[in-house]
Amino acid sequence: KAGVTQTPRYLIKTRGQQVTLSCSPISGHRSVSWYQQTPGQGLQFLFEYFSETQRNKGNFPGRFSGRQFSNSRSEMNVSTLELGDSALYLCASSKGTGRQETQYFGPGTRLLVL
């Protein structure tokens, strides 16, 4: 069974631009969560989607948004990029949204904002 895939793997943008990242979950998984990882803050939860609905959202500004499609693939969008948005963005999928679900992580998208 193929793992979680993320595209693109690397991205360079300039301040003020916007970016869209994509995540394809493991087949049969309906929940997708997004995380940001930076050297200073570590891993932080961005949002979780299940059946095309956002279920939970972390403490990030409204410039960070996402969506999930009917095939469970998910995208996240960051508008008006800032230097501090440079990070590794990881998505993870799980079968459901139970409180004891194993999450399977993708390889991440490394975003550099210049």
Place this chain on the structure above:
Amino acid sequence: KNEVEQSPQNLTAQEGEFITINCSYSVGISALHWLQQHPGGGIVSLFMLSSGKKKHGRLIATINIQEKHSSLHITASHPRDSAVYICAVQGAQKLVFGQGTRLTINP
């Protein structure tokens, strides 16, 4: 104070040594995860615990719900175990992560 605290932050050991990484948390949880992250960024889920103890190969994870504490042990450590180990707790709505423990095993 962070909701999830790991110790130590960095750990260097010789091949073959017994390794222990600790995780303490201050919030109510439904599960605790131990994750492994290698250089390059990929994260692998090692364990998910809600009580007791789990073992997989040379890795053992324990959790004490009353004391809000978990440990990850590696027996007969090997250089390929070198990675960042991250503790994450499942709260009411999201995963909350520790800062990670960077483990280096020298041959």
